[in-house]
Amino acid sequence: MPAIIMKKGRYMKIYADNAATTKISKAALDTMIKVMEEKYGNPSSLYEIGQNAKNIIEEARETVAAALGASPREIIFTSGGSESDNQAIITAAAIGEKKGKKHIVSTAIEHHAVLHTLNKLKNKGFSITLLPVDNNGLIDLEELKNAITDDTCLVSVMFVNNEIGVIEPIEEIGKICREKGVLFHTDAVQATGHIKIDVGAMNIDMLSLSAHKFHGPKGIGALYFRKGIPLTAIIDGGAQERGKRAGTENVPAIAGMAVALKEATEALESNAEKTIAVRDYIIDGLNKIPYAELNGDRIKRAPSNINFCFEGIEGESLLLLLDDKGISASSGSACTSGSLDPSHVLLAIGRPHEVAHGSLRLSIDENLTKEEADYIIKSVKDTVEYLRNMSPLWRDLVTGKRKHIFEEY
Numbered sequence: 001m002p003a004i005i006m007k008k009g010r011y012m013k014i015y016a017d018n019a020a021t022t023k024i025s026k027a028a029l030d031t032m033i034k035v036m037e038e039k040y041g042n043p044s045s046l047y048e049i050g051q052n053a054k055n056i057i058e059e060a061r062e063t064v065a066a067a068l069g070a071s072p073r074e075i076i077f078t079s080g081g082s083e084s085d086n087q088a089i090i091t092a093a094a095i096g097e098k099k100g101k102k103h104i105v106s107t108a109i110e111h112h113a114v115l116h117t118l119n120k121l122k123n124k125g126f127s128i129t130l131l132p133v134d135n136n137g138l139i140d141l142e143e144l145k146n147a148i149t150d151d152t153c154l155v156s157v158m159f160v161n162n163e164i165g166v167i168e169p170i171e172e173i174g175k176i177c178r179e180k181g182v183l184f185h186t187d188a189v190q191a192t193g194h195i196k197i198d199v200g201a202m203n204i205d206m207l208s209l210s211a212h213k214f215h216g217p218k219g220i221g222a223l224y225f226r227k228g229i230p231l232t233a234i235i236d237g238g239a240q241e242r243g244k245r246a247g248t249e250n251v252p253a254i255a256g257m258a259v260a261l262k263e264a265t266e267a268l269e270s271n272a273e274k275t276i277a278v279r280d281y282i283i284d285g286l287n288k289i290p291y292a293e294l295n296g297d298r299i300k301r302a303p304s305n306i307n308f309c310f311e312g313i314e315g316e317s318l319l320l321l322l323d324d325k326g327i328s329a330s331s332g333s334a335c336t337s338g339s340l341d342p343s344h345v346l347l348a349i350g351r352p353h354e355v356a357h358g359s360l361r362l363s364i365d366e367n368l369t370k371e372e373a374d375y376i377i378k379s380v381k382d383t384v385e386y387l388r389n390m391s392p393l394w395r396d397l398v399t400g401k402r403k404h405i406f407e408e409y
């Protein structure tokens, strides 16, 4: 293997998997520790220690609502993105069923928290239309309009795709849904804290978010639901969260999430600007690798996301060798890595199976330096070359036994 760049005698350690999860911010962590030590009461208890904890929750609710342009009564706390997605979809299905409307429109590239919930509803007699996406990962608004029928009770389209980073046209989708009188849910787990969200201007009726994607703690999230939407509880028990989500509230995590979201929202523009500059530098660098292609739209793309397919390699081997070089990356979503099936998102944008297996996702943050970006580019380039030299598939491509899928550059 070619020489590895070392820093102060050690390999560089670079965390480039922020779409899987982020490191908790210092302020969020400090807040959580303080809340655990000092505000340990049960928020349902009527005495002072309990009410202190309740106040923390209500302040956090105001912060989360403000970040979305919502009102605090439109926010409930959940265990994260998966639960919020489940609850939003189950709610819309229950509302639809009462009106005899049992059709839902979504997309082929949603997270499994959405797709698996839709599958369950399909088994209960709902019909599901999964809109295709183009080669860049974007849905077609005309196709969306045509897919909505008198039977449609929900449109659920993710804000930012977790694998290829594509940003869907949320404002336009919201407008169409409002005109057609259909509820609109968006899984904004990868967008919140990174891209400006205004639920009013975007006509979003329900929105899912998760703290661990914006430097908050894991296992906590929120669901925004427009005033008047009768949420269906999916966890039954006590009357917490106005009866819409039973269970003693995770007060430290709620407080930590609010601090992290406030920080992320306040620094959103400057973080995005810094991250986009480094992201584009890495994309340009990796584009110089022969027979490699960027996945997802070049422009309508999350600031942090870089996703490439390389011909003639296995993504898993690339990941392990990059790990040896101190780089943490992913070959798809954390949920699908470990399975041998190629990513449903890469297949949906038209990547054939053999290149879908050779994918790499790097999700950076605003702290990544130019020196680290250079290290990433060199490491990926060297490792792809090394793997190709050992690959029988690559030999077939070089000798012309198989046809290349991508252009040389």
Ligand SMILES: Cc1ncc(COP(=O)(O)O)c(C=O)c1O
Binding pocket: 019, 020, 079, 080, 081, 082, 083, 085, 111, 113, 158, 160, 161, 162, 187, 189, 190, 210, 211, 219, 221, 333
């Ligand atoms: C787009 C998207 N939706 C939902 C989820 C699930 O979120 P959580 O891990 O908080 O349940 C994730 C997590 O990877 C995600 O990326």
